[in-house]
Amino acid sequence: MPKRPGSELASRPLHFIWIADCSGSMSVDGKIQSLNTAIREALPHMRAVADENPNAEVLVRAVAFASSAHWHVSQPLRVADFQWTDLQTEGLTAMGEALNLVAQQLRMPPMTDRALPPVLVLISDGQPTDDFAAGLDALMREPWGKKAVRVAIAIGEDADHEPLQRFIGHPELQPLQANNPEALVRHIKWVSTAVLKSASSPASQAAGLPAGLNVPIPTPTAGPSSAADVW
Amino acid sequence: MHQLLTLGSQLPTAAGPCTIERFLGGGGQGEVYQVSVASQPPSALKWYFPQQATADQRQALQTLIRKGPPGPGFLWPLELIEAPQTPGFGYLMPLREPRFHGIVDLMKRRIEPDFRALTLAGLHLSQAFLALHAKGLCYRDISFGNVFLDPDSGAIAICDNDNVTIDGSDPGGILGTPRFIAPEVVRGEARPGTQTDLFSLAVLLFYLFHIHHPLEGRQEAEIKCFDLPAMTRLYGTDPCFIFDPADDRNRPVPGLHDNAIAHWGIYPEFLREHFTRGFTSGLRDPQARIRESEWRLALARLLDGIHYCGQCGAENFHDPAAGSAGTCWSCGQPLRLPWRLRLADALGGAPSRYPVLLNHDTRLYAHHLDPDRRYDFVTPLAEVNRHPSDPNRWGLKNLGPDKWVITGADGQLRDVEPGRSAGLVSGLRIDFGPLRGVLEG
Ligand SMILES: Nc1ncnc2c1ncn2[C@@H]1O[C@H](COP(=O)(O)OP(=O)(O)O)[C@@H](O)[C@H]1O
Numbered sequence: 001m002p003k004r005p006g007s008e009l010a011s012r013p014l015h016f017i018w019i020a021d022c023s024g025s026m027s028v029d030g031k032i033q034s035l036n037t038a039i040r041e042a043l044p045h046m047r048a049v050a051d052e053n054p055n056a057e058v059l060v061r062a063v064a065f066a067s068s069a070h071w072h073v074s075q076p077l078r079v080a081d082f083q084w085t086d087l088q089t090e091g092l093t094a095m096g097e098a099l100n101l102v103a104q105q106l107r108m109p110p111m112t113d114r115a116l117p118p119v120l121v122l123i124s125d126g127q128p129t130d131d132f133a134a135g136l137d138a139l140m141r142e143p144w145g146k147k148a149v150r151v152a153i154a155i156g157e158d159a160d161h162e163p164l165q166r167f168i169g170h171p172e173l174q175p176l177q178a179n180n181p182e183a184l185v186r187h188i189k190w191v192s193t194a195v196l197k198s199a200s201s202p203a204s205q206a207a208g209l210p211a212g213l214n215v216p217i218p219t220p221t222a223g224p225s226s227a228a229d230v231w
Numbered sequence: 232m233h234q235l236l237t238l239g240s241q242l243p244t245a246a247g248p249c250t251i252e253r254f255l256g257g258g259g260q261g262e263v264y265q266v267s268v269a270s271q272p273p274s275a276l277k278w279y280f281p282q283q284a285t286a287d288q289r290q291a292l293q294t295l296i297r298k299g300p301p302g303p304g305f306l307w308p309l310e311l312i313e314a315p316q317t318p319g320f321g322y323l324m325p326l327r328e329p330r331f332h333g334i335v336d337l338m339k340r341r342i343e344p345d346f347r348a349l350t351l352a353g354l355h356l357s358q359a360f361l362a363l364h365a366k367g368l369c370y371r372d373i374s375f376g377n378v379f380l381d382p383d384s385g386a387i388a389i390c391d392n393d394n395v396t397i398d399g400s401d402p403g404g405i406l407g408t409p410r411f412i413a414p415e416v417v418r419g420e421a422r423p424g425t426q427t428d429l430f431s432l433a434v435l436l437f438y439l440f441h442i443h444h445p446l447e448g449r450q451e452a453e454i455k456c457f458d459l460p461a462m463t464r465l466y467g468t469d470p471c472f473i474f475d476p477a478d479d480r481n482r483p484v485p486g487l488h489d490n491a492i493a494h495w496g497i498y499p500e501f502l503r504e505h506f507t508r509g510f511t512s513g514l515r516d517p518q519a520r521i522r523e524s525e526w527r528l529a530l531a532r533l534l535d536g537i538h539y540c541g542q543c544g545a546e547n548f549h550d551p552a553a554g555s556a557g558t559c560w561s562c563g564q565p566l567r568l569p570w571r572l573r574l575a576d577a578l579g580g581a582p583s584r585y586p587v588l589l590n591h592d593t594r595l596y597a598h599h600l601d602p603d604r605r606y607d608f609v610t611p612l613a614e615v616n617r618h619p620s621d622p623n624r625w626g627l628k629n630l631g632p633d634k635w636v637i638t639g640a641d642g643q644l645r646d647v648e649p650g651r652s653a654g655l656v657s658g659l660r661i662d663f664g665p666l667r668g669v670l671e672g
Contacts, residue, residue, distance in 0.1 A: 006490035009338040054338035147378040
């Protein structure tokens with residue numbers, strides 16, 4: 001017999017989507033291995049954040065892009081059930097197509113009409129080889145794409161910041177630069193904890209936001225990123 | 232994962248060197264470790280990150296340590312700790328025992344306290360913040376993350392007391408946690424202080440009793456993307472109580488806000504009136520908010536009104552304003568009230584409108600029988616029991632040190648010595664010493 005009526009606190013879905021570059025250059029210097037490791041490292045922390053948040057039901061997916069883009073994890077899974085399968089590298093950088101795939105899933109339906117802002121994390125070490133602008137347009141035409149918290153991580157010195165910056169779409173937020181595995185681990189952990197937290201429960205309600213931001217983004221902790229960093 | 236202190240190392244304290252035993256967790260400001268001095272029971276040590284170990288923070292801590300804990304239930308800073316070879320500083324506080332669980336566990340139904348424990352937790356919270364405010368301090372971040380409860384006993388533990396400040400001193404620090412911040416702070420018109428603490432406390436109590444937020448009704452349902460502008464409107468610029476009797480535009484929506492609907496009706500009118508006042512006039516006028524002493528009184532009455540359904544055993548709340556006993560929220564069967572004791576509100580006062588329901592397991596505490604010891608729920612002075620040879624006869628046993636004098640229907644006076652019991656009969660008058668009561672059944 002239940003002691004008290006009702007059930008658990010009503011929550012909203014929070015879609016979190018990794019969009020990861022798996023082009024050939026990611027196989028150089030063990031970058032893809034580092035990315036796989038960084039995401040695995042971040043998962044328990046992500047679970048802890050989700051576990052302590054009664055207002056959000058965090059659902060995770062992943063898109064991988066190389067010569068074409070595909071859903072690496074297609075079903076939105078609760079963080080508790082989310083397992084990371086290693087990404088494999090091959091070919092080119094179909095970043096535009098990746099954004100297109102995401103755009104299709106942010107359409108209503110399949111998206112529900114009530115949710116928390118989705119979190120989209122774009123990770124790349126190079127530059128798009130397909131029609132990036134068309135993919136970004138498709139994404140930004142979707143209301144959920146526009147409302148999404150968009151974060152980008154640039155891996156290594158060769159990463160082209162320009163498309164990443166356009167993806168973020170806000171002058172005050174820049175791509176996070178990861179020049180070594182430690183920085184990558186730190187950035188991945190930051191997006192899967194601090195950004196996740198602020199997307200569901202913005203911490204400074206009255207503190208005023210830079211114009212155009214609908215979710216406050218905490219500043220990532222600065223780390224060593226010197227010229228000596230190598231991949 | 233921790234980085235500030237080395238496990239096994241020692242730091243000097245007033246009682247001798249303490250050993251860093253275990254990393255407990257990291258937060259925005261620092262890291263918390265379990266430490267102990269020699270063979271004493273362990274305590275908790277919070278050590279600040281270098282950028283948080285400011286002179287202001289140090290000063291604030293010293294003030295808090297000097298003032299001392301406002302009451303039980305606070306994991307209060309007890310001693311400032313510094314060491315020549317370790318940068319920064321920290322403070323010692325009591326260790327939170329494992330029996331305490333976060334409110335998130337309650338929201339996710341990972342713990343399931345009964346209504347008695349939940350009501351006691353609300354009462355202890357009200358009492359704790361009353362004591363804090365009475366010391367001229369304010370908390371500024373009453374929310375899920377900082378309050379812990381023991382689901383069995385209703386005991387509470389309030390953490391993160393290093394952000395407590397003197398009301399009005401306004402060092403420009405934290406604004407609080409979304410959904411708990413008072414509307415005038417959300418709008419940027421006020422800074423957190425005692426009056427905004429009262430709002431946050433009311434939100435927390437509503438969450439405790441409804442597993443739902445008091446402002447999340449149709450307006451929330453109509454929001455598609457629940458982002459910061461949406462939250463600012465809902466909790467700041469256009470807040471509306473979901474059960475506002477004068478404004479029905481934000482009623483809970485079935486299917487989305489079922490917890491609010493399932494809980495609201497089971498509480499007595501006097502409790503609903505408190506929430507209504509707190510989230511209607513109290514929403515707009517900080518001076519109109521429910522004071523902790525009002526919550527404390529209402530929750531003590533709520534506790535006294537708990538009784539069990541004879542069919543399914545579920546706890547129900549007696550509503551003195553209702554004409555009948557009503558039906559059970561759980562099984563829907565009509566309820567039958569147990570014996571009710573109406574105690575005088577004060578020495579020589581009239582019998583209270585809010586009776587104590589005498590269940591098979593009810594105990595009366597100093598709170599009930601001694602006006603000088605209101606809210607003492609530690610010392611039992613009476614308990615309901617059964618006649619040793621006839622389980623159909625109920626009695627009230629004197630657990631206190633003083634005799635009672637009872638007056639039966641025949642007008643005869645009898646003494647009830649400590650350890651003895653008075654048989655329950657309708658109309659029985661009991662003179663407990665400081666207070667009198669009359670039995671209804
Ligand atoms: N007195 C205590 N006993 C046990 N654990 C504690 C105690 N105080 C804090 N903690 C734990 O330490 C961690 C960080 O503490 P917190 O007060 O949240 O830090 P911050 O204020 O820096 O965010 C949390 O996991 C918290 O549960």
